[in-house]
Amino acid sequence: MxxxxxxxxxxxxxxxxxxxxxxxxDPTTEFEQHKWVSIQIGPLDLSITxxxxxxxxxxVLTILLGLxxxxxxxxxxxxxxxxxxxxxAQVQIAEQGLPTKAIGLWFPYVATLLLFxxxxxxxxxxPLPLTGETWHGIPTWGIYAATSSLAVTLALSLLTFxxxxxxxxxxxxxxxYFKSWIPEAPRALLFLIVPLEILGQFMRLIxxxxxxxxxxxxxxxxxxxxxxxxxILQSVILAxxxxxxxxxxxxxxxxxxxxxxxxxxxxxxxxxIGSAIEPQH
Amino acid sequence: xxxxxxxxxxxxxxxxxxxxxxxxxxxLGALGAGVGIGNIFGSMIQxxxxxxxxxxxxxxxxxxxxxLTEAVVFYGLLGSILAYVLV
Numbered sequence: 001m002x003x004x005x006x007x008x009x010x011x012x013x014x015x016x017x018x019x020x021x022x023x024x025x026d027p028t029t030e031f032e033q034h035k036w037v038s039i040q041i042g043p044l045d046l047s048i049t050x051x052x053x054x055x056x057x058x059x060v061l062t063i064l065l066g067l068x069x070x071x072x073x074x075x076x077x078x079x080x081x082x083x084x085x086x087x088x089a090q091v092q093i094a095e096q097g098l099p100t101k102a103i104g105l106w107f108p109y110v111a112t113l114l115l116f117x118x119x120x121x122x123x124x125x126x127p128l129p130l131t132g133e134t135w136h137g138i139p140t141w142g143i144y145a146a147t148s149s150l151a152v153t154l155a156l157s158l159l160t161f162x163x164x165x166x167x168x169x170x171x172x173x174x175x176x177y178f179k180s181w182i183p184e185a186p187r188a189l190l191f192l193i194v195p196l197e198i199l200g201q202f203m204r205l206i207x208x209x210x211x212x213x214x215x216x217x218x219x220x221x222x223x224x225x226x227x228x229x230x231x232i233l234q235s236v237i238l239a240x241x242x243x244x245x246x247x248x249x250x251x252x253x254x255x256x257x258x259x260x261x262x263x264x265x266x267x268x269x270x271x272x273i274g275s276a277i278e279p280q281h
Numbered sequence: 282x283x284x285x286x287x288x289x290x291x292x293x294x295x296x297x298x299x300x301x302x303x304x305x306x307x308x309l310g311a312l313g314a315g316v317g318i319g320n321i322f323g324s325m326i327q328x329x330x331x332x333x334x335x336x337x338x339x340x341x342x343x344x345x346x347x348x349l350t351e352a353v354v355f356y357g358l359l360g361s362i363l364a365y366v367l368v
Contacts, residue, residue, distance in 0.1 A: 214355030
């Protein structure tokens with residue numbers, strides 16, 4: 001069964017239907033956002049695009065994953081998987097980053113980040129009929145991850161950013177918290193170090209969002225470009241080289257990158273929030 | 282990628298420059314990340330060879346370090362794509 005799904009995925013990947021539908025292939029157009037349902041509230045543009053649909057699908061799947069894997073009284077195979085995910089979230093992420101007094105409060109947040117980002121990443125590698133294009137009336141199948149759009153990852157890291165400073169101020173009081181940003185250093189060097197520390201707080205926002213965004217974007221561009229070479233260079237013989245390489249990157253992304261990026265995002269969120277609740281000095 | 286092909290056929294110097302910039306940005310980023318990732322896994326092998334019972338604890342740190350280092354390529358990639366698109 002697992003093998004069958006895997007083979008079907010590879011086959012769908014090897015036949016980039018959007019390219020056949022358009023007659024030419026340009027990997028960069030795969031990441032464009034078109035408004036499907038236009039929703040405009042004042043200056044706010046809440047239109048439903050491809051990324052929004054993927055995010056909604058990811059949300060529903062995350063909730064279902066929680067319901068299916070965590071519910072039930074007997075410890076059968078399905079519950080065992082749930083327990084293993086729980087253990088990763090608890091032992092590897094929450095207990096590493098968060099101080100003991102805050103685990104109860106912030107474990108749900110980091111565990112949700114882990115599951116949600118993982119689900120959104122993984123549905124980005126499953127071909128779905130959501131490309132918004134049709135080929136003789138049939139919707140074409142393609143891969144796209146919502147996390148390969150900077151807006152999504154920036155929103156997620158803004159959440160962590162806001163929570164970090166909110167919690168820092170709530171647990172320590174504003175004076176002690178902002179004082180903890182100033183490291184112990186000779187007084188003469190402070191005017192150099194303090195701006196760097198403040199800049200560092202904002203760099204976290206950038207590095208957290210860009211890491212996830214660029215990883216997913218680069219993964220998709222790699223796969224799409226290697227298949228796209230067939231259409232750009234107009235040669236079928238290339239398929240012998242190109243499709244195995246694309247499949248190799250696909251496996252690498254699905255097996256390693258997807259899980260690691262979700263893990264890293266949750267772990268760094270936990271570390272940031274934890275270090276704000278209990279500053280070093 | 283497309284830039285490279287086009288530059289070879291049309292002889293457009295601006296595009297050639299852009300393509301070189303893109304390749305240099307990604308390539309140098311990959312150079313740094315390659316050294317870093319090699320370092321991480323090398324140290325991991327050494328520490329597991331010395332103390333095999335610590336493997337489980339070390340693995341979490343190893344993957345954290347791997348992802349943090351690997352991201353360096355993508356900062357280079359992002360910067361060079363920005364340069365490629367905007368310039």
